[in-house]
Amino acid sequence: MAHKRQIDRLPIPPKDAKVHNVTCHYCIVGCGYKAYTWDRNKQGTATDNALGIDLSEQQGADGTWLKPSNYNIVKQDGKDVHLAIYADQDCVVNSGLASVRGARMAENRPSEVTGTQQQRLTDPLVWKYGTWVPTSWDDAQDLVAQVTARVIKEGSEDDLVVSMFDHGGSAGGYENTWGTGKLYFQSMNIKHCRIHNRPAYNSEVHSSRDMGVDELNYGYKDYQVTDTIVMWGTNPLECQTNVFLNHMKPGMQNGAKFILVDPRRTVTLNAAEDIAGAEYTLHLAINEGTDMALANAIMTIIVDNGWTDDAYVANNTFQGGIAVEQDAAHPAALGSLDEAMKSIRISAEQAAEICGVSADDIRKAASWIAEPNGGTRAKCIIGYEKGVIWGNDNYRTVGSLVNIGLATGNIGQEGGGVCRMGGHQEGYFRPPEPFVGRPPHLH
Ligand code: SF4
Structure with a gap:
């Protein structure tokens, strides 16, 4: 293998390499990696190495063998050392999967030896x-x-x-x-x-917080037990790669249907059609900026068909009128389900005209999201991101998605969630x- 920085062979981490658990810093998924560092004048052997594997044997495509993008020479405690960063096979988030961003963490460190990232600022x-x-x-x-x-x-x-x-x-x-x-x-x-x-x-998502719903309200495992995955203004195969591959994909293989709300066909849609099957994948290619009309039409169909989770609504949501009046800080009033329906009601036909998708597809989406299956709650996860968050009228649009989650009992219950798909995973x-x-x- 010819290394692109003129290194024709990559060193093998020795058994006594220092190892740290690290979290990929690129996206919200928070994939686990192992970072190995060791002295420049040392390396392991094919059979005696930090990875505990026999490198004289052919390794699988997704194995822990060192790729050029996983490697660099960096400063540690003032000394140049080898650095190798591998996706962690034991991390439940990514199970050894990397992505085009995370797999390049090592080669994206500044290095005076290999010459990477020399444009990084070192002085004020x-x-x-x-x-x-x-x-x-x-x-x-x-x-x-x-x-x-x-x-x-x-x-x-x-x-x-x-x-x-x-x-x-x-x-x-x-x-x-x-x-x-x-x-x-x-x-x-x-x-x-x-x-x-x-x-x-x-x-970026004030209305979700104002409605009492933290925007990160599911576990990745919920994707594997849900009935319907809705991705709204987000492209998870590219942007949250390992949530898609390690959690949504098994969910679809377990029978979850997939809805994408996005004006464009994306690689996410293509992959979902491949995994779930075209008949279980629905693309609502709406006109830009019309998300709220679509969400409110879906909500109207859910309420009119009695697909709401009444016990959940009674026990977990505000009852009786308006709780918080609309004002400059709250561009929509906050209150009960009945009160909300007074202002958001819109028919599938009206929404179809605004959104540029068929009324039948809107009804199909509402049914996939909320129609109870043999009397049990339909489990549904709605993930949304910049297509909604950075659109106009963010406050009311995010609120319209949270409305659907609250009305159907899909917040804080197994297989449910109305979560944003982006941001950073680090605590602060x-x-x-x-x-x-x-x-x-x-x-
Ligand atoms: S999906 Fe990719 S970018 Fe996101 S945390 Fe995992 S490895 Fe990093």
Whole structure:
């Protein structure tokens, strides 16, 4: 095998290589990997190695043999060491599966030896004389402190607007978010800040939280026992690869039907047709931005057919009128199922005209999602992501999906869920900041 960086053979991790459990940092799935590091002047042998396998034998395509993308030479404790990162066969999330992102974690580390990621920043940059100039950390911190102090002295802390780190990448979620929180919230009482990918310090799915439903409310295993998987504005084979391959695929093999709501045909749809069969796969190729009409039509069909889970609704949802009036922070009122139906009712025919899909397909989707099977609740998972979240009218559209989950008893019960499909999997925490108002959320 010729390695693309002119290394014609890859070293074998020796038995005494250091091993760490790591979580892939690229997407929300959170796949498990093993990272091995060892001295540059050592390696194992075909039969005596850290992997405990006989490399003189032909290995399976999905085996733990080292691929070029799994390998690099990186600095550890000031020393250059070999690094090999393999998908963990024992991790229940991915069961040894990698993806085009996770499988490249090793070769995507900065390395002075192999020359990878040399464009990564190593020094702070200051904008001077019309260009970015590298400087020392002392100099950069002094500059930030002096400018910050001058803004406050000449005005107040309210004159500061901070664009800051929040959760995310490469295991920085805890330490970095704690650090920015301690500085800007606890020490300085900053009122104006934005994070990450958005203009404010807010959730991407406020309405789900406002409805009392955390947006990550299932376990991956639920896919394997559900009756219907709905992917709404998301493309999981490409974007959450191992949730699709390791959990949705077995679910479909166990008999789950698959609905994709997306204006485009995607590889996810193609794979679902292949796994579940075309007759158990439904593509609702809606006009862009018409998601809420489709969701409300499905909800209307469910309610009118009596496919709601009445005991669940009675025991778990607000009863009697409006709980929270519509206002600037809540662009839809929050209340009971009956109250919701007063404002969201729309027929399949009306929705078909708006959404550009047939009324029969809308009815079929509603039946797959909610029609009880021999008196038992239809189990359904609805996963949604940027096609909904970054569309217009995010608040009401996300709420319209959560409505379906609540009405059918598919939140907090086996085989159910209304979850977003994206974001980051790392935990993170900030010191309390009561003056900020609505709390930060995972996105
Ligand atoms: S699906 Fe791919 S990118 Fe996402 S966590 Fe797993 S390996 Fe990483």
